[in-house]
Each structure stands twice: as structure tokens, then as C-alpha cells.
Amino acid sequence: MNAESVMVTRIYRFSASHRLDSPHLSVSENQQLYGKCNNPFGHGHDYVLEVSATGEVDTRTGLVLPSAQLDRLVEERVLKLFAFRNINLDVPQFASCVPTTENIARVIGELLQQHWNTYLGETQARLYRVHVRETGRNGFEILLGKRPNTSNHESGIVSIHA
Amino acid sequence: MFVTRKAEFSASHVCRISGLSETQNRELYGEGANPNGHGHNFVLEVTVEGEPDSVTGMVMDLKQLKDVIEEEVVAPMDHRFLNFEVPPFTRVIPTTENVAREIWRRLAARLKTSAVRLAKVRLFETADLYVDVTGRDVSA
Numbered sequence: 687m688n689a690e691s692v693m694v695t696r697i698y699r700f701s702a703s704h705r706l707d708s709p710h711l712s713v714s715e716n717q718q719l720y721g722k723c724n725n726p727f728g729h730g731h732d733y734v735l736e737v738s739a740t741g742e743v744d745t746r747t748g749l750v751l752p753s754a755q756l757d758r759l760v761e762e763r764v765l766k767l768f769a770f771r772n773i774n775l776d777v778p779q780f781a782s783c784v785p786t787t788e789n790i791a792r793v794i795g796e797l798l799q800q801h802w803n804t805y806l807g808e809t810q811a812r813l814y815r816v817h818v819r820e821t822g823r824n825g826f827e828i829l830l831g832k833r834p835n836t837s838n839h840e841s842g843i844v845s846i847h848a
Numbered sequence: 849m850f851v852t853r854k855a856e857f858s859a860s861h862v863c864r865i866s867g868l869s870e871t872q873n874r875e876l877y878g879e880g881a882n883p884n885g886h887g888h889n890f891v892l893e894v895t896v897e898g899e900p901d902s903v904t905g906m907v908m909d910l911k912q913l914k915d916v917i918e919e920e921v922v923a924p925m926d927h928r929f930l931n932f933e934v935p936p937f938t939r940v941i942p943t944t945e946n947v948a949r950e951i952w953r954r955l956a957a958r959l960k961t962s963a964v965r966l967a968k969v970r971l972f973e974t975a976d977l978y979v980d981v982t983g984r985d986v987s988a
Contacts, residue, residue, distance in 0.1 A: 690952050691982045692948070692979060693982075694944070694977075697975065743943075746865065747865065747943070748945055749876065749943050750945055752875065752877070753878070753977065
């Protein structure tokens with residue numbers, strides 16, 4: 687017998703600048719590794735953030751979660767921190783961490799997990815996935831929990847597409 | 849191998865619980881609780897899983913899938929007010945979650961005898977919100 691597993695995804699956007707430069711590498715190694723992204727003055731992107739939650743569909747409301755509550759969490763704990771900022775200089779988590787989109791996705795996942803219960807603790811919904819698109823041609827995805835009704839996903843960065 | 853077919857339908861709906869206050873409904877559903885309803889261009893992606901047939905090279909005849917989507921989803925839902933015209937939404941709140949689940953159930957029933965497995969239904973309510981429904985075998 688088939689039942690269903692439901693996942694809700696909301697999409698957000700933020701514009702920010704960054705520079706990729708690792709303190710562990712030489713000037714030429716940084717240039718070779720990061721290319722244009724190593725430009726000393728930095729550059730920016732219109733990032734697209736997808737946040738996915740799974741859970742039972744509440745029989746009374748028909749919702750996995752009220753999206754306004756997810757919006758508040760993302761706006762207050764993520765977008766406020768990143769939007770129209772220089773990620774290297776303005777976001778404390780990147781004071782000593784290279785703001786690759788891998789790391790941005792990881793930090794956003796951590797922030798959402800950390801504050802999830804404050805905003806969504808009353809719901810059955812669980813954070814499942816964070817996907818950050820840096821440009822239309824690359825996206826980075828992190829799965830933060832096991833999807834209840836499938837067996838093959840574990841935590842970790844699982845896919846990068848370019 | 850997974851094959852995805854897209855379809856679109858435009859429909860109106862309203863999400864509100866009659867026993868709740870206006871404030872409570874707005875808290876749950878936002879503008880979607882407006883009593884007179886509102887509409888969307890819903891975008892549907894249907895993914896089936898199977899192996900390409902050794903003769904045809906196809907996982908499924910996509911014309912057949914298109915016809916099933918047309919009969920089960922587009923014809924009954926397109927240009928309709930879901931709450932008034934499309935069962936079960938005369939008694940079930942047509943949230944995106946519930947509409948996606950209803951579509952899953954309709955398509956799963958039709959594809960039950962097919963060689964392919966219905967793998968996923970993705971329903972975009974807007975470009976910024978979508979719901980995925982995937983199956984599981986609860987008897988396993």
C-alpha cells in the first residue's frame with residue numbers, strides 16, 4: 687500500500703558580495719583555485735535559497751507548516767544577516783571561513799537548525815534541505831536530516847551541480 | 849531512470865477554517881485566507897521511474913502520461929474554483945500540500961497497472977513555493 691511523504695519548499699533571494707581567498711594558500715594558489723572569485727575587491731551574486739521541510743500534513747490545517755512562520759525564521763535569522771552584506775566582512779561566521787557557496791549553505795543550515803524550534807517548534811515539520819544557488823549555473827545542496835519515508839538520504843552536502 | 853513531464857493549470861482556491869477567527873486564519877494561511885478566494889497558475893511536474901523498453905527505447909509513452917495528467921488533473925481542475933468545484937476540496941482545505949497529495953493519489957491509481965512507478969509529484973503554487981510528494985511502501 688502506498689502512503690505519501692510530503693516536502694514543502696520555499697524559495698528566498700538575497701544579494702550579497704564575497705571574495706574567495708584562503709589564508710592557507712599563496713597568492714598564486716588562490717588565483718589558480720578561485721579564478722575570478724579571488725578578485726581582491728570581491729564581487730556579488732543574487733543568491734537563491736531554497737528551504738525544504740518535511741512532516742505530516744496536519745489534518746486540521748492541511749499544512750506541513752504555516753509558511754509565514756518559516757518566512758519569519760528565514761528573514762530574521764538568515765536574510766537579515768546576509769542580504770546586502772559583504773559576507774566576508776559583515777557576517778561573523780565568515781571571519782575565518784571562506785564564503786564558498788558550500789560554506790554558505792552549511793552556515794545557513796546551521797542557523798536554521800539552531801532557531802528552528804523557536805519559530806516552528808509547535809509544528810511537526812522538520813528541516814530537511816537547504817539549497818543555495820549562487821548563479822543560474824551552480825547550486826549547492828545540504829540535507830540536514832533523514833527524510834522519514836525514504837531510506838537513502840543522510841546528512842551532508844550531497845549534490846553540487848554546475 | 850526518471851522521466852518528468854510538466855503540465856500547468858490555473859485555478860482559484862481559498863484556505864481557511866470556518867471555526868477559526870480572521871486573525872487565526874491569517875496567521876495560518878496569510879493572504880491565502882481571503883474569504884472570496886484567489887488564483888494561481890499551478891505548475892505540475894510528474895516524475896515516473898522505470899527502465900527504457902528494449903524495443904521502443906522509452907521508459908513510458910509520454911503521450912500516454914500526458915493523457916493521464918490531462919484527464920486526472922488538468923481537465924477537472926483547470927479554470928475551476930477548487931473549493932466549490934473539485935472534490936475532495938469541497939470538504940478538504942486545498943492547501944498546496946493537499947492539492948499535491950490529491951494529484952499524487954489520482955495519478956498513482958491510474959499508473960498502478962503501468963510498467964512505471966510514480967516517483968514524484970511536484971506542484972508549484974508560485975515560483976517561490978512548491979510541494980513534493982513521493983511514495984513509500986508502508987507495508988514493507
